[in-house]
Structure formats: structure tokens, C-alpha cells
Amino acid sequence: MATRVAGIRRRNIKSANLRGLKTIVRSLLTETRGNHRVQIDPEKGVDFxxxxxxxxxxxxxxxxxxxxxxxxxxxxxxNLRNSTLSAKMKQLGIERQI
Known part of the structure; x- marks a missing residue:
């Protein structure tokens, strides 16, 4: 019984985390699609x-x-492999949290 309850709690936490991440992604997409467009200087361009x-x-x-x-x-x-996330974190200068 305790194992089943722990499994249900884990699924609920995962589900809540996924909903939270989806909210963040939606807000980032809304920010880029809405009035908040990237300004591009025709002479300088933008660093894609x-x-x-x-x-x-x-x-x-x-x-x-x-x-x-x-x-x-x-x-x-x-939806990344752990090794891919590690490489991205290193590439982007994101410190591993302890």
C-alpha cells in the first residue's frame, strides 16, 4: 500500500512539474509572439x-x-538525455545546483 501511495505521489509531482514547465514555455512563446518582438537593427543585425x-x-x-x-x-x-542536458549546461555556463 505504501509503495502504491508513493508512486501516486511521484506521478502527481511529475504532473505538476510538467504543468509548470508548460506554463513557462507558453509564457516564453507568448512573449516572443506578442508585442515583444526582437528588434533587429538593419545595419547591425542580430546574433541568432x-x-x-x-x-x-x-x-x-x-x-x-x-x-x-x-x-x-x-x-x-x-525531453533530453541527461548527458545532453549536462553538455548544454556546460556550454551555456549554467552551474550545477547542489
Whole structure:
């Protein structure tokens, strides 16, 4: 019985975390689709990769926050392998939370 209850609680936590992450993703998409468009200077242009890195950084930080810093759970929320998330964190300069 206790094992079943623990399993149900874990599923509910996962579900809540997934809903939270979906909310964050929706707000980021709304921000980019709404009136908040990226201003591009015709003479200077924009650094596409810098902008992409910014959004990746925000998604990863949000997933880590929702999972209490548990990298393996954050990877699952983001539908990434743990090794891919580790590499992205290193690439983006995101410190591993303890």
C-alpha cells in the first residue's frame, strides 16, 4: 500500500512539474509572439545564436527550479538525455545546483 501511495505521489509531482514547465514555455512563446518582438537593427543585425542560447538557458533554469535542482528530472521534463542536458549546461555556463 505504501509503495502504491508513493508512486501516486511521484506521478502527481511529475504532473505538476510538467504543468509548470508548460506554463513557462507558453509564457516564453507568448512573449516572443506578442508585442515583444526582437528588434533587429538593419545595419547591425542580430546574433541568432545568442538569442537561441538565451531561451535555452531560461528553459533549463526553469526545469531545474521546478525539479529542485535534480538534473535527471529536469532532463526528463525537457525531453533530453541527461548527458545532453549536462553538455548544454556546460556550454551555456549554467552551474550545477547542489
Amino acid at each position: 545564436y545568442e538569442k537561441v542560447a538565451h531561451y535555452e538557458r531560461e528553459l533549463i533554469r526553469s526545469a531545474l527550479e521546478l525539479t529542485g535542482g535534480r538534473q535527471n528530472r529536469a532532463a526528463k521534463l525537457l
